[in-house]
Amino acid sequence: AQSVSQHNHHVILSEAASLELGCNYSYGGTVNLFWYVQYPGQHLQLLLKYFSGDPLVKGIKGFEAEFIKSKFSFNLRKPSVQWSDTAEYFCAVNARLAGRRALTFGSGTRLQVQP
Amino acid sequence: NAGVTQTPKFQVLKTGQSMTLQCAQDMNHEYMSWYRQDPGMGLRLIHYSVGAGITDQGEVPNGYNVSRSTTEDFPLRLLSAAPSQTSVYFCASSLLGGDSHNSPLHFGNGTRLTVT
Numbered sequence A: 001a002q003s004v005s006q007h008n009h010h011v012i013l014s015e016a017a018s019l020e021l022g023c024n025y026s027y028g029g030t031v032n033l034f035w036y037v038q039y040p041g042q043h044l045q046l047l048l049k050y051f052s053g054d055p056l057v058k059g060i061k062g063f064e065a066e067f068i069k070s071k072f073s074f075n076l077r078k079p080s081v082q083w084s085d086t087a088e089y090f091c092a093v094n095a096r097l098a099g100r101r102a103l104t105f106g107s108g109t110r111l112q113v114q115p
Numbered sequence B: 001n002a003g004v005t006q007t008p009k010f011q012v013l014k015t016g017q018s019m020t021l022q023c024a025q026d027m028n029h030e031y032m033s034w035y036r037q038d039p040g041m042g043l044r045l046i047h048y049s050v051g052a053g054i055t056d057q058g059e060v061p062n063g064y065n066v067s068r069s070t071t072e073d074f075p076l077r078l079l080s081a082a083p084s085q086t087s088v089y090f091c092a093s094s095l096l097g098g099d100s101h102n103s104p105l106h107f108g109n110g111t112r113l114t115v116t
Helices: none
Strands: A003-005 A010-014 A019-021 A024-026 A032-038 A045-050 A056-058 A064-068 A073-078 A087-097 A100-105 A109-114 B004-007 B010-013 B019-025 B031-038 B042-051 B054-057 B064-066 B076-078 B087-094 B111-115
Touching: A003 A087, A003 A100, A010 A019, A019 A109, A024 A073, A032 A064, A032 A073, A045 A056, A045 A064, A045 A073, A073 A087, A100 B042, B004 B087, B010 B019, B019 B031, B019 B087, B042 B064
Parallel strands: A010 A109, B010 B111
Antiparallel strands: A003 A024, A019 A073, A032 A045, A032 A087, A056 A064, A064 A073, A087 A100, A087 A109, B004 B019, B019 B076, B031 B042, B031 B087, B042 B054, B064 B076, B087 B111
16 A cells, blocks of 8 residues: 655754755655645645655745655655644655555654744 | 634533534635644545545544535544543645646634533
8 A cells, every 4th residue: 555654753953053844655656745834833835745746845935845756765855944833744645556646644743943 | 705614613521422624625625625633643634525425434433423425525423432532633636637646635624622
């Protein structure tokens, strides 16, 4: 079965620190990859997405992610975090399985940025 | 343009009660889905629909029913609520077209359900 793993459950950083959140998936075929963000008390919003082409994708608010096919990974990065980046981040993989469209989410990583 | 609208925002039920969570979207999206969000487990797909009259089960369908009589609406029904269904429920929709797998989801604001 398709699965998505986010190994960092809770990350605490100081402002201006660099961020990297891991995401690995288990699916051998063509995938589309997403990172969603959920700010406190809000619904999920799309941060960035990878469909094809350049494996380094840039999203909103200075975030970027790199798709490494050989490692089945799609890690999220930001060079310098801000207090306003405090949120929960979800990696998601979209693949066709037995003719069905399926979007599978990871368990999420809670990021806490301290001022 | 309201996007995805979920009602109610909060609900408390007693074990065995039934209720319907409403979801409506005004973006003419063909694909609609229901997720539940639980601590440490991320979002898990309950049911989804690729168009009016078509529904399918997701990862955790037991205890829930859905129907899709119109493109706009996708209600989620709990026939006999159980404490294990205490969760935050999100409805999400997206476009389906020739590149259907690439459409990002648009989420509603969620319904926080407590079953006592």
